[in-house]
Amino acid sequence: MPLVLHAATLLLSVLFPAHGAPEVDCALWQDLDSAVVHKEGQVILAGMFPLHSKGVEQELNFSSSPGMRRCRGLNLRALRWSQAMIFFINEINRNPDLLPNITLGYRLYDTCWLVALSMRTALSVVSQPIKRSQTGACLAPTVPLIIGDSGSTLSITISRLLNLFKIPMVSYFASCACLSDKKQFPYFFRTVPSDSFQASAVARLIKHLGWSWVGMLGTDDDYGYTATGMCTAELTRLGVCVAFHIIIPKVPSVQQIQGIVKTIQDSTARVLVCFATEEEIEPVMEEVVRQNVTGRQWVASEAWITSTLMSTTYPSLVGTIGFAISRATIPGLQKFLHNLRPLAEPYNPSAREFWETQFSCSFNKSKPVGSMADAVHYNRTCTGEERIEDTETAYNDVSQLRVTYNVHKAVYAAAQALHNLFMCQRDESTTDKQPCPDIYNLQPWQMIQYLKEVNYTNVFGDTVYFDEHGDSLGSYDIVNWQKGPGDRTLRFVKVGHFDSSLPADQQLLLHQDIMWHDGSKEVPVSVCTASCAPGYRKATRKGEPLCCHDCVPCAEGTFSSNQSECTLCPEDLWSSPQRDSCVDKHIEFLSYTEGFGMALAAMAILGIVATMTVASIFLRHRDTPLVRANNSELSFLLLLSLTLCFLCALTFLGQPTRWACPLRRTAFGLTFALCLSCLLSKTLVVLMAFKATLPGNNMARWFRPPQQRLGVFLCSALQCVICITWLTTAPPYPVKNTWLYRDRIVLECHMGSVALFSCVLGYIGCLAVFCFILAFLARKLPDNFNEAKFITFSMLIFCAVWITFIPAYVSSPGKFTVAVEIFAILASGFGVLLCIFVPKCYIIIFIPEKNTKKYLMSQSVGR
Structure with a gap:
C-alpha cells in the first residue's frame, strides 16, 4: 500500500x-x-x-x-x-x-x-x-x-x-x-501510412490483376481486424469476393494452425491476402510448407513483405507481392x-x-x-x-x-x-x-x-x-519476391508504386516484370467461377457470394461482351444470334421481291390486263346495240377507273417513302371515288330510262350524257377536295414501327390525320351504299336494258369485301396490314369487272346473235 x-x-x-x-x-x-x-x-x-x-x-x-x-x-x-x-x-x-x-x-x-x-x-x-x-x-x-x-x-x-x-x-x-x-x-x-491507404491499394491491385476470389487472413488484434475489415469492404465495392476470413490467434495451438492451413488448402481461392506481422504469420507459413500447400499467390501487408526472416526461411514463397512503406539508403x-x-x-x-x-x-x-x-x-x-x-x-x-x-x-x-x-x-x-x-x-x-x-x-x-489526423502521406512501394536462376534466396524487387496524393487513375503504377508463385510471368487466375463467355450473363447462386455464379444466355434483344449483366440493345438494333453484339434490325415491308408481294403484283397486273382487254372488246364493238344500250361512255370511264384501281394497288408495294405514302392513300380514295361515281351514274341512268317510258314523265332529259358527266365530276371532285385538304394539313408519312415486333422494324405509312382518312373511307362507303340501294331497287327492270342486277351483285361484293376488310386490317400485323389492303382493292376491283363486264363480253364474243337491236327489242317487248 x-x-x-x-x-x-x-x-x-x-x-x-x-x-x-x-x-x-x-x-x-x-x-x-x-x-x-x-x-x-x-x-x-x-x-x-x-x-x-x-x-x-x-x-x-x-x-x-x-x-x-x-x-x-x-x-x-x-x-x-x-x-x-x-x-x-x-x-x-x-x-x-x-x-x-x-x-x-x-x-x-x-x-x-x-x-x-x-x-x-x-x-x-x-x-x-x-x-x-x-x-x-x-x-x-x-x-x-x-x-x-x-x-x-x-x-x-x-x-x-x-x-x-x-x-x-x-x-x-x-x-x-x-x-x-x-x-x-x-x-x-x-x-x-494509415491502413486505410493500404487497404484501398491492396483492393485496387487485386482488381487490377483480375482476381475476383481471394482469401483473407488477419491477426487477432486491432491491426488485423481493422485492416482486413477495410480491405474486405473495398474489395466488395470493387466486385471482388472474399472466400474466407481467417483470424490468426496471438498464441495459436497446433490444432488451430492446422485448421487454418486446412481452410487454405480446401478453398478454391488461389490468392491469399494477409495482414500480419512476421512473428504471427510465421507459424502458418511453417505449416503451409510442411504440408506442401502450393499454387497459392500471397499478397503481403507492409508488416511482413520485407521480412528477411520470412524470405530466407521460406524460399517457396517466391512470387509473394505486397505493399511496403517507402525505403531509403541511410x-x-x-x-x-x-x-x-x-x-x-x-x-x-x-x-x-x-x-x-x-x-x-x-x-x-x-x-x-x-x-x-x-x-x-x-x-x-x-x-x-x-x-x-x-x-x-x-x-x-x-x-x-x-x-x-x-x-x-x-x-x-x-x-x-x-x-x-x-x-x-x-x-x-x-x-x-x-x-x-x-x-x-x-x-x-x-x-x-x-x-x-x-x-x-x-x-x-x-x-x-502530419495531416489533421496525425497521419503521414499514403505512399507505398509494390514489392515482389523474386528468385534468379542462380539465387538461393529471394530478392525484394520493386515492381510498382502507389501514391495516394496523385489523381485516382494515376495512383497505382505496376510494372510488367513480376514473378508469380509458379515462377512464371503470367498472372495467375483466382476466380470462383470462370468469366462468362460473350452472350451470357452471371446468375448468382442462392446462398453463395456474388462471384460464384452460373452463366445464363442473354435474352433476345440483349447482349453481353464479357460483362456480368446483359445490356439492352438500342431501339433500332437487335442482338446477334450469339447475343454478343447488337446488329441492325431487319427492315420489313411488303416488297415486290418476296413471294407474297409478287403474287399480289401479279394479280394487280392481271386486273389491268383484263380491264384493258375488256376495254378493247368494247372499243371494237362500240357500235353494237349491246355496247350502245349500256351507255358506252360511262362504261369506258368505268373501265378507266378500274384500271387506275389496279394500278393503285401496285403503289402499296415497296418501301414506304415520304412520297409513296401520300400517293397510296390519295390514289386509293380518288380512283375508287371515280369508279363508284360511274356506277352510281349508270344506275341512275337505268332507273331514269325506265321511268321515262311512263306517260307524262320527262325526267330523262335531266340525265343525258352532259348531266352524267357532271354527276361523275361532282362526285369525284368532292373526294378530291377531301384529299387535297388531307395532303395540305396532315399528310401520310412513313414511320418505323419498332413496337410491333422486338426483333425487326416494320416500315409503314402513318395516316397523318386519322379523321381525314376516315372521311375518305366514309365517302367511298356512302357512294357504295347509295349505289347498292339504287341498283337493288332497279334489279327487276327488263334484263336486256338493265345493268342494275349486275351492279347490285358488284356492289354486294364491294361492300362485303370492305366490311370484312375492317377487322382483317386491324388484326393483321406488320406488312400483312398492307397485304390485306391490297387484297381488298383487288377483290373489289375484280368484283366490279367480273359482275358488270364479263357477261357482256361473253355475249359479244360467243353469242353475237344476241347482240342485235331486234333481239334486244324483242326481249324488251316480251317482258
Missing part, C-alpha cells in the same frame, strides 16, 4: 507540478524495467521497440514487487530499429543547425510485443524522475515525447494511457486506421550497426543476447543478462571482438530500410518540433501574448502544437508532415 500511495503522489506531481509547495522526493526512482538502454541529455526521447517477440508468464503474488520482465525470441529487425534511433539522435546532436546547444538523450524500452509489458513500459516513462530547480522545486519530467510503438494494438493501449498525461507519441509502424480518430487519440502521430548506419559492442556503455542487454546467439559463445556473469528468459550457455567464451560485418542477419541488412526510415522520420520530426520550440523561446521578443515553452522545463502537452506544425523536407527529398 505505501508503494501505491507513493506512486500516486508521484503521478500527481507530474500532472500538477507544485511550485512553492512542500518538497517531494525528486530522487531517481527505480525504473520498472531495468533492461532499459539510456543516455542522459537535456531533453530525453523515449523509444519503445519489440526487441523480443514473446513474453514469459510471471507469477504475481502481490506480496513483493514484480521481478524483472522476462522475454524470449530476440527480434533482430527491432534491434536494428532501436540502434538506428541511437544513431539518429547522435546525428542530431552533432548537427549545429538543429537544436544548437541542446543535447538529446534517450531511453529505449523493450515491449516484448505484449500489451501488458507495453503498459508497464508506458508507466515507466511517465514515472521517470523529475528535476529539481535551483529553488528546490520539482519540475516537469524529462521525457516530453515517445517514439513508438511498432504494433497497432500496443499503440492503442499506450495512447489511451498517455492521454491522461497529455504525452504525445509518434509511431513508426502502427498503421491501424482507427488511430486516426482524434477524439480517441488526440496526441497520437505516426510516420507510417549513409553511415551500417557502420554504426557493426560497431555494436555487447559490454560497452551504455550497457545494452539485447546486444549481449544478440552477441551470444550470433557467435555461439557465452560471456562471464559480470553483467546481468537482462530480459533474456532462456539464456543458452555455450562452451566457448565470447571475447567481444567478434566481427558483426562477417555475418549476414536481419540486424545488419540495410538493403531494405523501410521501418528504419520511418524511425528516422519520427526522430527527426520530434527534433524539428523541439527545434521550432527552441527557436520560439530564443526569439521571444515577438509580440505574441502567449510566452513560448521553456525547453529546459518542458511540459509534454506543449509539444503537441509544434508536432502538428512539423513540415520539412529531409535529406532524402521526402516531405515529412
Whole structure:
C-alpha cells in the first residue's frame, strides 16, 4: 500500500507540478524495467521497440514487487530499429543547425510485443524522475515525447494511457486506421501510412490483376481486424469476393494452425491476402510448407513483405507481392550497426543476447543478462571482438530500410518540433501574448502544437508532415519476391508504386516484370467461377457470394461482351444470334421481291390486263346495240377507273417513302371515288330510262350524257377536295414501327390525320351504299336494258369485301396490314369487272346473235 500511495503522489506531481509547495522526493526512482538502454541529455526521447517477440508468464503474488520482465525470441529487425534511433539522435546532436546547444538523450524500452509489458513500459516513462530547480522545486519530467510503438494494438493501449498525461507519441509502424480518430487519440502521430491507404491499394491491385476470389487472413488484434475489415469492404465495392476470413490467434495451438492451413488448402481461392506481422504469420507459413500447400499467390501487408526472416526461411514463397512503406539508403548506419559492442556503455542487454546467439559463445556473469528468459550457455567464451560485418542477419541488412526510415522520420520530426520550440523561446521578443515553452522545463502537452506544425523536407527529398489526423502521406512501394536462376534466396524487387496524393487513375503504377508463385510471368487466375463467355450473363447462386455464379444466355434483344449483366440493345438494333453484339434490325415491308408481294403484283397486273382487254372488246364493238344500250361512255370511264384501281394497288408495294405514302392513300380514295361515281351514274341512268317510258314523265332529259358527266365530276371532285385538304394539313408519312415486333422494324405509312382518312373511307362507303340501294331497287327492270342486277351483285361484293376488310386490317400485323389492303382493292376491283363486264363480253364474243337491236327489242317487248 505505501508503494501505491507513493506512486500516486508521484503521478500527481507530474500532472500538477507544485511550485512553492512542500518538497517531494525528486530522487531517481527505480525504473520498472531495468533492461532499459539510456543516455542522459537535456531533453530525453523515449523509444519503445519489440526487441523480443514473446513474453514469459510471471507469477504475481502481490506480496513483493514484480521481478524483472522476462522475454524470449530476440527480434533482430527491432534491434536494428532501436540502434538506428541511437544513431539518429547522435546525428542530431552533432548537427549545429538543429537544436544548437541542446543535447538529446534517450531511453529505449523493450515491449516484448505484449500489451501488458507495453503498459508497464508506458508507466515507466511517465514515472521517470523529475528535476529539481535551483529553488528546490520539482519540475516537469524529462521525457516530453515517445517514439513508438511498432504494433497497432500496443499503440492503442499506450495512447489511451498517455492521454491522461497529455504525452504525445509518434509511431513508426502502427498503421491501424482507427488511430486516426482524434477524439480517441488526440496526441497520437505516426510516420507510417494509415491502413486505410493500404487497404484501398491492396483492393485496387487485386482488381487490377483480375482476381475476383481471394482469401483473407488477419491477426487477432486491432491491426488485423481493422485492416482486413477495410480491405474486405473495398474489395466488395470493387466486385471482388472474399472466400474466407481467417483470424490468426496471438498464441495459436497446433490444432488451430492446422485448421487454418486446412481452410487454405480446401478453398478454391488461389490468392491469399494477409495482414500480419512476421512473428504471427510465421507459424502458418511453417505449416503451409510442411504440408506442401502450393499454387497459392500471397499478397503481403507492409508488416511482413520485407521480412528477411520470412524470405530466407521460406524460399517457396517466391512470387509473394505486397505493399511496403517507402525505403531509403541511410549513409553511415551500417557502420554504426557493426560497431555494436555487447559490454560497452551504455550497457545494452539485447546486444549481449544478440552477441551470444550470433557467435555461439557465452560471456562471464559480470553483467546481468537482462530480459533474456532462456539464456543458452555455450562452451566457448565470447571475447567481444567478434566481427558483426562477417555475418549476414536481419540486424545488419540495410538493403531494405523501410521501418528504419520511418524511425528516422519520427526522430527527426520530434527534433524539428523541439527545434521550432527552441527557436520560439530564443526569439521571444515577438509580440505574441502567449510566452513560448521553456525547453529546459518542458511540459509534454506543449509539444503537441509544434508536432502538428512539423513540415520539412529531409535529406532524402521526402516531405515529412502530419495531416489533421496525425497521419503521414499514403505512399507505398509494390514489392515482389523474386528468385534468379542462380539465387538461393529471394530478392525484394520493386515492381510498382502507389501514391495516394496523385489523381485516382494515376495512383497505382505496376510494372510488367513480376514473378508469380509458379515462377512464371503470367498472372495467375483466382476466380470462383470462370468469366462468362460473350452472350451470357452471371446468375448468382442462392446462398453463395456474388462471384460464384452460373452463366445464363442473354435474352433476345440483349447482349453481353464479357460483362456480368446483359445490356439492352438500342431501339433500332437487335442482338446477334450469339447475343454478343447488337446488329441492325431487319427492315420489313411488303416488297415486290418476296413471294407474297409478287403474287399480289401479279394479280394487280392481271386486273389491268383484263380491264384493258375488256376495254378493247368494247372499243371494237362500240357500235353494237349491246355496247350502245349500256351507255358506252360511262362504261369506258368505268373501265378507266378500274384500271387506275389496279394500278393503285401496285403503289402499296415497296418501301414506304415520304412520297409513296401520300400517293397510296390519295390514289386509293380518288380512283375508287371515280369508279363508284360511274356506277352510281349508270344506275341512275337505268332507273331514269325506265321511268321515262311512263306517260307524262320527262325526267330523262335531266340525265343525258352532259348531266352524267357532271354527276361523275361532282362526285369525284368532292373526294378530291377531301384529299387535297388531307395532303395540305396532315399528310401520310412513313414511320418505323419498332413496337410491333422486338426483333425487326416494320416500315409503314402513318395516316397523318386519322379523321381525314376516315372521311375518305366514309365517302367511298356512302357512294357504295347509295349505289347498292339504287341498283337493288332497279334489279327487276327488263334484263336486256338493265345493268342494275349486275351492279347490285358488284356492289354486294364491294361492300362485303370492305366490311370484312375492317377487322382483317386491324388484326393483321406488320406488312400483312398492307397485304390485306391490297387484297381488298383487288377483290373489289375484280368484283366490279367480273359482275358488270364479263357477261357482256361473253355475249359479244360467243353469242353475237344476241347482240342485235331486234333481239334486244324483242326481249324488251316480251317482258
